[in-house]
Amino acid sequence: TSTNVSYALDELIKEFKKDNPNINIKTTLASSGKLTAQIMHGAPYDIFMSANMKYPDLLYKRGIAITKPKVYAKGAISFFSVKYENPDFDTLEKVRQIAIANPKFAPYGKAAIEAFKNRGIYDRIKNKLIYSETVTGVIPYTIHSADVGIVAKSSLFSPNIKKIGKFYSKDVNPKYYTPIKQGVVLLKHNEDAKKFYDFLFTKKAKKIFKKYGYIE
Amino acid sequence: MDELNFTPFLLSFKLAFTVTIILLVIGIPFAWYLSRTKSKIKPVIEALTALPIVLPPSVLGFYLLVILSTSSPIGKFFWEYFNMKLVFSFEGLVVASCIYSFPFMIQPLQNGFENIDKNIIEASYLSGKGPIMTLFKVILPNMKDSLLTAIIITFAHTVGEFGVVLMVGGSIPGKTEVASVAIYDFVEMMDYEKAHIYSAIMLVISFLVLFAVYFINHKNKRKFNDVY
Amino acid sequence: MDELNFTPFLLSFKLAFTVTIILLVIGIPFAWYLSRTKSKIKPVIEALTALPIVLPPSVLGFYLLVILSTSSPIGKFFWEYFNMKLVFSFEGLVVASCIYSFPFMIQPLQNGFENIDKNIIEASYLSGKGPIMTLFKVILPNMKDSLLTAIIITFAHTVGEFGVVLMVGGSIPGKTEVASVAIYDFVEMMDYEKAHIYSAIMLVISFLVLFAVYFINHKNKRKFNDVY
Amino acid sequence: MMYINVRKTLHGSEGGINLECEFELKHKEFLAISGPSGSGKTTLLRIIAGLEKAEGIIKVDNEIWLENKKFLSPQKRSIGFVFQDYALFPNMNVLENLLFVNKDQKLAKRLLEMTDIFQLKNRYPNMLSGGQKQRVAICRALMRKPKILLLDEPFSALDPDMREKLQDDIALLHKEFGLTTIMISHSPSEIYKLSDKMIQLNKGKIEKIDTPSQVLLKTDTSEKFSLEGMIIDIIRADILNVAIVSIGNRIVEIVISRNENKNLKIGDKIIISTKAFHPNIRKKEQK
Amino acid sequence: MMYINVRKTLHGSEGGINLECEFELKHKEFLAISGPSGSGKTTLLRIIAGLEKAEGIIKVDNEIWLENKKFLSPQKRSIGFVFQDYALFPNMNVLENLLFVNKDQKLAKRLLEMTDIFQLKNRYPNMLSGGQKQRVAICRALMRKPKILLLDEPFSALDPDMREKLQDDIALLHKEFGLTTIMISHSPSEIYKLSDKMIQLNKGKIEKIDTPSQVLLKTDTSEKFSLEGMIIDIIRADILNVAIVSIGNRIVEIVISRNENKNLKIGDKIIISTKAFHPNIRKKEQK
Ligand SMILES: Nc1ncnc2c1ncn2[C@@H]1O[C@H](COP(=O)(O)OP(=O)(O)OP(=O)(O)O)[C@@H](O)[C@H]1O
Ligand SMILES: Nc1ncnc2c1ncn2[C@@H]1O[C@H](COP(=O)(O)OP(=O)(O)OP(=O)(O)O)[C@@H](O)[C@H]1O
Ligand SMILES: [Mg+2]
Ligand SMILES: [Mg+2]
Secondary structure, three states, X not given: OEHHHHHHHHHHHHHHHHHOOOOOOOOOOEOHHHHHHHHHOOOOOXXXXXXXXXXXXXXXXXOOOOOOOEXXXXXXXXXXXXXXXXXXXXXXXXXXXXXXXOOOOOHHHHHHHHHHHHHOOHHHHHHHEEEEOOOOOHHHHHHHOOXXXXXXXXXXXXXXXHHHOOOEEEEOOHHHOOOEEEEEEEOOOOHHHHHHHHHOOOHHHHHHHHHOOOEO | OXXXXXXXXXXXXXXXXXXXXXXXXHHHHXXXXXXXXXXXXXXXXXXXXXXXXXXXXXXXXXXXXXXXXXXXXHHHHHXXXXXXXXXXXXXXXXXXXXXXXHHHXXXXXXXXXXXXXXXXXXXXXXXXXXXXXXXXXXXXXXXXXXXXXXXXXXXXXXXXXXXXXXXHHOOOOOOOOOHHHHHHHHHHOOOHHHHHHHHHHHHHHHHHHHHHXXXXXXXHHHHHHOOO | OOOOOOHHHHHHHHHHXXXXXXXXXXXHHHHHHHHHOOOOOHHHHHHHHHHHHHOOHHHHHHHXXXXXXXXXXXXXXXXXXXXXXXXXXXXXXXXXXXXXXXXXXXXXXXXXXHHOOHHHHHHHXXXXXXXXXXXXXXXXXXXXHHXXXXXXXXXXXXXXXXXXXXXXXXXXXXXXXXXXXXXXXXXXOOOHHHHHHHHHHHHHHHHXXXXXXXXHHHHHXXXXXXXX | OEEEEEEEEEEEOOEEEEEEEEEEEOOOOEEXXXXXXXXXXXXXXXXXXXXXXXXXXXXXXXXXXXXXXXXXXXXXXXXXXXXXXXXXXXXXXXXXXXXXXXXXXXHHHHHHHHOOXXXXXXOOHHHOOHHHHHHHHHHHHHHOOXXXXXXXXXXXXXXXXXXXXXXXXXXXHHHHOOOEEEEEOOOHHHXXXXXXXXXXXXXXXXXXXXXXXXXXXXXXXXXXXXXXXXXXXXXXXXXXXXXXXXXXXXXXXXXXXXXXHHHOOOXXXXXXXXXXXXXXXXXXXXX | OEEEEEEEEEEEOOEEEEEEEEEEEOOOOEEEEEOOOOOOHHHHHHHHHOOOOOEEEEEEOOEEEEEXXXXXXXXXXXXXXXXXXXXXXXXXXXXHHHHHHOOOHHHHHHHHHHOOOHHHOOOOHHHOOHXXXXXXXXXXXXXXXXXXXXXXXXXXXXXXXXXXXXXXXXXXXXXXXXXXXXXXXXXXXXXXXXXXXXXXXXXXXXXXXEOHHHHHOOOOOOOOEEEEEEEEEEXXXXXXXXXXXXXXXXXXXXXXXXXXXXXXXXXXXXXXXXXXXXXXXXEOOOO
C-alpha cells in the first residue's frame, strides 16, 4: 500500500472483517515506486494499492497485474501549517519555505505543482520549495521547519495527527489541480484478495474513503 | 501501549547476529589475504571492497533485488537447488545485509592484521604452529581492538540498516519486518508516539549490548595491557 | 542523455569531503582521549558513541530534524546567532552527516591509537616534543592504516548516506539534492535507465577516488614497511 | 648432520653485500657465530630457521630443508629460536607462552625454575624487565625439544651472574637434550666455554671457521702466560705507577716501571706476558 | 648538581619490592648503575626521565623535576634517553629520526659518522640490524644536546670492537657536551673505563655507591697482581697441564702444577695472583 492510504486502511480492514472474519490482511507500507520495483521482482503481495495510476498501469502492461488498474479513490490536497492560520495561496507568497512531496515521483507533489502553476504563482515560489520523499513526510517537515506544506487531505484524518497538537489546514480548491487518481490492481489469483479488492468498490468502502478526505 | 510487539526486535538482532557471524567467517580469511598479498591488484580489490558503502542503501537494495530475485540466474539457482528464496525472506535479508556490511567488517580487520608485529607470527611458526593455530591463538587475540571494532560496526550497522532491508525484504511481519522497518513505518504513519517508544527500546537494547561488550573488553585488557 | 546533471555529484563529494575533514578534526582528539582514559565510564562513552549507527537512518534523520529545526533551542541558537539554518540547507546536511558518521570515524581511530607502541611516544616526549608534535609526527604517521580506514569509511559512508540526508535536507536541487538522493529519486520514478547511469557514474568516481587513495598508500608503505 | 650452503644479497651499510656461507655441523655440535654488527649473523640464523628465503642448500639429517624450489616451512623444521628482541606473545602470560609450544607442564616448570623466573609465571610480558623477557624467550625455545637450537645473542641483556648461570644451563640442556646448537655471541669467553666450533663472519662471508681455541687463543708459544688488555687508567702512587688494565670486562691493577710508564698511555692496547711466571692460583671462596 | 630521592613499589619476581634510591650527582659526573636483572635499574632511569611516576624528590640544578605534586613533564627535562629496546620511529629513516629531535644537520652528520652508520642514513629502522639500531638510538639521544644523558645498556647488542669504539665516543661526547651521564651496564671494565661513580642496585635498594675502583678493584693489598677468573677447560699436555681460564670475556691459558691440578676442576672460580710478579707489558701492534 502506498503510505497515504494507510490511514483509511485500518478502518477499511475493520469494516471488511465484519463480513469476512476469517481473512487476515497484512499490509506493507512503502512508496509506490519501491513497491512497484519489488512487485516486478517477485514480492509476495496480492493487492497493490498505489497512489497513482502510472505504476499500476506499468504492472498491468508488463503482465504482472492480473486486473486492469481501477481507480479506488481520488486524492485531494490541503494546505497545512502550524504557524499560519488559514493557510492558502496568498500565505505561500509570504512565507520562506514550503514543503511538498517530491513531484518527480509522488503524485501529491505533482498535484501541488499543478495547482501552483494554475494559480500562476509557481515561478515566484519555486525557490521556496523543499521536497519530501513521501507525501506523509511533508507533515514533520512542516511541523519542524517549513512554514506551509501541501499534504494529502487524507493524512489530516489520521488518528495520529491529533497527537501533534494544534495545526491549521485548508483544502486546496480542486479547480486548480486534477484530483489524484489512485489505482489498485490484483496481483495474484487469490480468492481472499479478490474479496478485498471487490470490497474496495462497495458503498461501505466509498463512505470510508470519503470520510478520509478522498474525492469521489 | 497494549500492543508492544517484540518480534521486530528479535528479528533485527537475529539478523545482525547472523550477518556478523557469517561476515566474520568470510571476512577473516579475506582480510588476512588482503593484508599479506603483495599482488599488484591489491589496491583494486581494496577499492572494490569499499564500494558497497558508496551507493545509497535503497539503490543498492534495488540492484540486489534485481540480482537476487528468482527471475535472475543467481536467485533461480538458489531457488532451484536449495529451495531458498533470496528476496522477501529472512535468508534474503541475510544475504543482502552481508553484502552491504561487508566493507565494515573487512576494513578494521585488514587494518588489525597489518598492524600485528611480524615477529610474534614468526615466533608462533617456530613454535611449530601452523597458520590456523597462529591465527586463532596469536594473531586474533593480539588484535582484539580491531576485531571488536569490526564486530561492533558490523553489528550496529546491520541493526540500523533499513534501505536495503526494506527493498529486498519488503516488510513482512514476523519474517522481514525488522525493527528499523517497523520504526520507519510508525514515522510514516505519523504515529510518533510509537516511533519514539520503539526507538527508545532499540537504543536501550543496543546500548546495553554495546556496553556489555566494551565493559568485558575493558576488564580483559587490563589483565595484560596495563601498567602498574 | 541530454540532461546529465553533475551538480548532485559535486554536492555529494563536497559534503563527504567537508564531513570527513570536520570529523577528523573532532575525531582525533576524541578518539585519543578515549584510548588513553582510565575512567570508569569509558565503556559508557564507547557504547554511546556507537549508537548513531543503530537507528535506521531515516529515523535518526527524523530526530535530527526535530533537534536541528529552527523551532528547537539548538536550531534557534544557530539561526539567531550565526544566521545559519540547520535544516534544509547544506550546513544542515553537514551537521547531520557528522553526527551520523561520527562512529565510523571514531572506532578505527581509537583502535589505531590503542595499538601504537607506547615506547615511541615516550621517545618522542624525550626528544622534547609536546603532545601535538608527537601526535602529528609520530603517532598518526605510524597508524596510517587506521587513519586510512577511518577516512575511507567515513567518506564512503557519507557519499552513500541518504536516509538522514533526505530527511534533514529536503532534496532541494543544487543545495541539498546530493547524488544518493538523486539516484534514489530515479529509482522511485522507475526511471531505471537514469538510475543505472547515475549509479554507474557514482561507482566509477568512487572507485577512482578509493583506488587512488589505496594506490598511494601502497606505494608509500613500501618505503618503510617492506622487507628486502 | 647439518649441511648449509646459502647465498643471499643483503643491503649492507656500504651498498649490497652478499651473504655466502657454507659449513657443516655434526650432530650435537655447538657452533658459535661472531662478527661485527651488520655482518649478517641474524640473517643467517633466520635463513636456517626458514624465516627468510635464500638460494642454496640446507640439509639436516638427510632431510632437505632448502634446495632449489624445495622449501620446508618453519613449522616443520625442528628448531627452537631465541630472537634478539624476544618476540614473546603479549596476550599470554609467561607460563602460557611456554605451554603454547607444548603442553608439557613439567618441562615448563623445570625450565622456569632453572632460569629463576618460576615466580613470574603468571606475569604478562609487558610487566617484565629486559632480562626477564630474555629468560622467558630461552625457555620457550626449549619447550619444543628441538633438534636444533638457534640463539641470537641470548645473554645480552643479563647481568654477569645470571649470564654465567644461564650459560651453564644452556650447556647442560645442550647435552641433555642432545641438541645441535647455533649461537650468536660477541663474548669470546662465552664462545670458548660453550661451543665446539666457531665461525667468524664478516660482511656476509666466513672469515674463519675452526675450534674456538684455534680462533681465540692467540698465545705466543714462546710465552707461558699472555693476556690482552687495555690501559684504562694510570695512577701515580709514590714511586711506583699503577696501571688499571681492563682484560675482557674484568679490571686489574698492574704495577709498571718508570720505563714502561713512558711508552704507555691510557687507551693503549697491551699484551701482558711473562716468561718466568708461575702464578698462584687458588679457589675463590664462595660467599 | 642532581639530587635524587625516590620511592616506588615494583612487582618483583618474589612479590612486591620497593625501589628506594637516594643519591647525588655532581655536574658532569658519569654514574654507572649495575645490578641483577629485575632489580629496578630501568625503572629508576624511567623515573628520572619522567616516564614513570614515583614518590620523592628529583632536583637538577635547583630546578625541581619532582616533589610532592610537582611533576615536570619529560619534554621539559633536558634529557637524552637510549632505550633498552631502541624505540626508533618506524616512519622515519635514520636521518629523519635524528632531525626530528633537532634540525642540526651538522651534528647529525657528525654523530652518524662517529658511529659508522652515515651510509645508512636513508634506511628505515626495520631494515637495520640490532647493533645498527642501537647506534641510531644513541645518536638520536645526543641530538638534543641534553644536560643529562641516560643510557640503558647501550652497548649490549654490539660486537667488542664496535663496543669499544662507542665507549670511547660516549666518553668523548660526555666531556665535550659537558654531560651528566647515567648508564646502566653489566660490564665492570666498561663501568671502570667510563664512570666516575657507580651504584650497585639490588632488589630496588642501593647496595653500594662509590667510585668504580672502590667497588670493582678487589685487590688483596698484600698482592701486587690479582685477577679473578674461571676455569673453563683443562688440557693435559705432556707432563704439564694447561688450564683455560676466562677472565672477563677474554681467555687465557695458564700452566698449572700437578698439585694444583688435583684441586681444580672445570667451572671453578679462581684467583690468579703472584707476589713476585713483574709482568712484561708491551704495546700490541695494530693490525
Ligand atoms: N610494567 C610493569 N608492571 C609491573 N611490574 C613491572 C613492570 N615493568 C617491570 N616490572 C617489574 O619491576 C622490576 C624491575 O624492573 P626493571 O625493568 O626496572 O628491571 P631492570 O633492573 O632494568 O632489569 P633488566 O636488567 O632485566 O633490564 C622487575 O621485577 C619487573 O618484573
Ligand atoms: N629487512 C631488511 N631489509 C634490508 N636489509 C636488511 C634488513 N634487515 C637487515 N638488513 C641488513 O642486512 C645486514 C645484516 O643484518 P643482520 O641483522 O643479519 O646483522 P647482524 O650480523 O645480526 O648484526 P647485529 O650484530 O647488529 O645484530 C645489515 O647490514 C642490515 O642493514
Ligand atoms: Mg643481529
Ligand atoms: Mg632493564
